[in-house]
Amino acid sequence: MSEVFFLSVADMNADSGNKLQTLLECAGIAELTGVVAVKMHMGERNNRTYLKPQFVKPIVEAVKRHGGMPFVTDTTTIYKEKRFTAMDYYETAFAHGFLPSSLGCPVLIADGLKDDGVPVSEHVEIARDIYESDSMLVITHATGHCASTFGGAIKNVAMGCVTKKTKKYQHEVTRPVLNQDLCTGCNKCREVCKHDAISESHIIDPDKCIGCGACIAVCEYGALSTPPDMSCELQKRLAEVASIVIHALPYTNLLYLNFLIDITPFCDCAEFAPEYLCPDIGVLASRDIVALDRASIELIKNFEADPLVQVREAHRLGLGDWDYELIVI
Ligand code: SF4
Ligand code: SF4
Incomplete structure (x- = not known):
């Protein structure tokens, strides 16, 4: 059984942010050593509910306090909007306030100017800067998703840590x-x-x-x-790719944070629409991606299709425990 640490939205900003620091310490932030990829989604241009830099800054500071050298990162998209190339993405990230001066660390688009990845299987290439780090902190704004029903840490790793070739492999099932x-x-x-x-x-x-x-x-x-069973098929692809990525990374220092705030029906690639699946819940942290996404889904509850397909598949592929203990900070 894995531990999932939970801080309620009411307590997120209480006590001058000390409770968030307690959450990070309990979850094992001290084990993120060396160069630490802080993987997140910095929001498509017309999205407004992406996780804001002010939530990320104290987490970056905590990594640095323990001697880690963080950089905030993501990869370019396969669809042609404002994150399609690294240059597009830097402009969007900076427009959304993801600046080294406000975060306290560099911002790097991990597949670089030429969609550069390290091939680790027939279909999977890990974005080079993520592969070449020493640790990774996966910060996810948990949302619904128009194709995979739920977007949590599994999706952040599967779709977000890879090159365009691997994103396209996963999207084959949404044609x-x-x-x-x-x-x-x-x-x-x-x-x-x-x-x-x-x-x-x-x-x-x-x-x-x-x-x-x-x-x-x-x-x-x-x-x-849409093709029949699209959500189910895409969720299985997400779990497959997440499993290949996590097992192929040359490091095992991984920590996952899911923010359950501004929980929209669609992910942060979508334009903002004033609609939410449920009220804000809080933030969850775990070393176990399966337990973390399962706990997140069970707190959000309000999905039209079964969002646990990806979690069951990730568990079957050895990414984590099905059972978890929710520990309230
Ligand atoms: S889903 Fe439709 S619009 Fe999108 S790339 Fe395929 S054919 Fe073009
Ligand atoms: S009716 Fe045919 S041509 Fe028109 S949008 Fe639909 S598929 Fe395309």
Whole structure:
């Protein structure tokens, strides 16, 4: 049974932040040594509910107090928005306040200017700066997710610590399905696709499609739909890739924090919509990614599909214990 430490939202800022420091100490922040990748999502441009730098700064300070050398990091996206290249992402990160001067540590886009990764399996490349660190602290803004139902630490590792090739491998299972009988040939899908993945006869090119779903959203005739069992299949891919990443990293000093605040139905890649799955809950910390995501899901509760598929699969693949003890700080 694994320990999951919990600080309620009411206590997050109480006692001048000392309770957060207690949470970090109990969870084992002292074991993050050497160069520490602080993996997070710094928010897509029109998102407003990403985890703000002021939550990250005291965590960075705690890492430094124990002698670790942190850098805040993430990787570029496969969809063409404002984090598609490292240069795009630096602009977005800085616009969102993720500045070395405000965090107290550098900000590095871990796959660099050329989507650089270390191949560790047929489909998985770990972003180089994450692979070459000595420890990792995975800070996740837990949310719902339009394709995987839940986005927690497993998704942060699987989708966030890898190159575009590996992101695309996971998104293979979200490619739209076309019903030719319903298609009117209006071409709205072709106009919205930024990846030139839809032919004149509206056939989707699997090599070009990244499974973003933009075409489904604009098709007024129901001719495009998500594949059957998409959530289940994507969750299994997330667990598979998270398992490969965690087992292939040349270090085992890993700590996970899930922030359960501003819990939106969609992840921080999505534009802000004033909608929440539930009221703010608090922050959870654990050395066990399975226990942590399971506890987070069971506190949030309010999902339309089963979000535990990824957790069960991650447990089956040896990433952690199914049972946990919730220890309130
Ligand atoms: S948007 Fe829908 S109806 Fe229009 S061309 Fe594309 S698939 Fe066909
Ligand atoms: S999901 Fe649709 S819009 Fe997105 S890349 Fe594939 S074909 Fe293009």
